[in-house]
Amino acid sequence: MAHQTPQQLLEDELVFASSEGLLHRVELVLEAGVDVEGRGTEHPIFCGHRAYELAAVTGHTEIATMLRERGAPPLDDVHEVFAAAMRGEPATASPELARRAVDRNPYLPLRAAELGRTEALRPLKDLGFNLNVCGMTTPLHQAAFHGHLATVRTLIELGADPTTRDPQYNGTPRSWAEHNHQQEVVTYLASLEATTSEPTTS
Template sequence: MAPSSLLRTRRTLWAPFLALCLAASAALPLPAMAEALDDAIKAATLGDKSDLIDLLRRGVEVDSSDANGNTLLALAARQGNSELVALLLKARANPAIANRYGEDALLLAAYHGHLAVVKQLVLAGVDINRAKGWTPLGYAAFQGREEVADYLLDQGADVNVALDNGTTPLMLAARNGHLGLVKLLLEYKADTTLRNDAGLSAKDWALRAKNTDIADLIDQAGRQHKH
C-alpha cells in the first residue's frame, strides 16, 4: 500500500474517535464533567484504556490536567504506559504542555526511565534540547537512566546541555554516583572542564559526594582530552 493510501486509511479509522473527542465538549453538565475529569485522571494514572476512551468520547478534553498541571498524556507517560501514550497522541494531545514544576510528558518519562515512552514522544517531535530549565538528558543523568540517556544522545541531545545555573548532565551523574552514566557521557565527549555558576566542575561534584571512583574517571578523561 502506498504511504498516502496508508495515511488515508489511518485517518479513516481514527476519524470517528477524533471527532467525538473534539466535538463532544458540551455533552455533559458541569458537575458531571468535573466527575468525568476525575475519572479520566484516574484512568490515565491506572492505565485503564477503555475507560479513558469512553471519557474522551463523553467530552473530557484530551489535554485535561490534574491539580498539579499534569495532563492525561503526562500521567500516562509517568507511568510508562506506552499504549495510552499512543492513544492520547493520536487523539491530538499536546505533548509540550508542562505541569506547575515545568515538567512535560517527556521529562517525566525520562526521569522514571520509561524508554519506550521516551521514544514515542521524541518521534512525536518533542524537543529534547530545551533553552531553559531541566532537559530530558538532565533528568536521565540525575536518575542514572542509562538506556534513556543513550537513546537521547543518539537522537542528538547536547551532552553538555546545562541547567539555568550551569549544571551539566555529567555533574549530575557524578554527584549522584551513577558510574555507568558518567562513562556513557564521557564516551559522548562530555566536557570535563565546564563549571557551574558556583564554580564547581563535575570532578568537584563527585569529590563532594565522596564518589572518588567517578572523580578519578573524570580526571583521567580530562587528561586524555588534553593530549
C-alpha cells in the first residue's frame, strides 16, 4: 500500500481547511509552501475539488481571496453554478449546464444541509439536484444532526422524506437529531410523525 507523502498531507490539509473555513490553518499551510492547486490524496469526500473551489462555493470569501492571490485559477462555469446556488441565488443555468453541475457533484445538497444553507435548497432543487440524495446519510439527516431547524423544515417542504434511514446505522433523521441532542429538531420531527399517524375520520 502506498503511503501519503508529506506534500500530499499538506495539500490535504489545505483542501480540508479551505472547505471548513479555517483561515489560520490555511495561512499556516500556505506559509509552508504548499501548492494552492494541490489535491493531496484526493479523498472522495471532496469530490476532486480544489481548495479554492471549496472555499468559494461554501462562502469562505477571505480564504478564497487569499488562494486567488496565491495563483489559484478562477471558477469554471459549473463551479459558478454551485457558488450561486449556495448563495441562494435563483437557478438561471441552461439545462445543459445544470445537468453538468448535477453530474459533477450530485452530493452538493448534503453539504448545504450540513452547513445550514437553507437558502440554497430551492435553487439546488430547481437545478435538478435530488434533495433525498444518499451518501452515508441524506441531507435531512445532516441538517437534523447539526440542529439546523429551518433547513430541516425547508427540506421537508421541498419533498425530503423524514422516514428515510441511513445505510450505515439504519437511523432516521429524528434519531440522528436525538443522538446529537438537537431537541428543537427532535420535537419538530416528532410532531410530523404524530400528525401522519393520527387516524383519519370519515
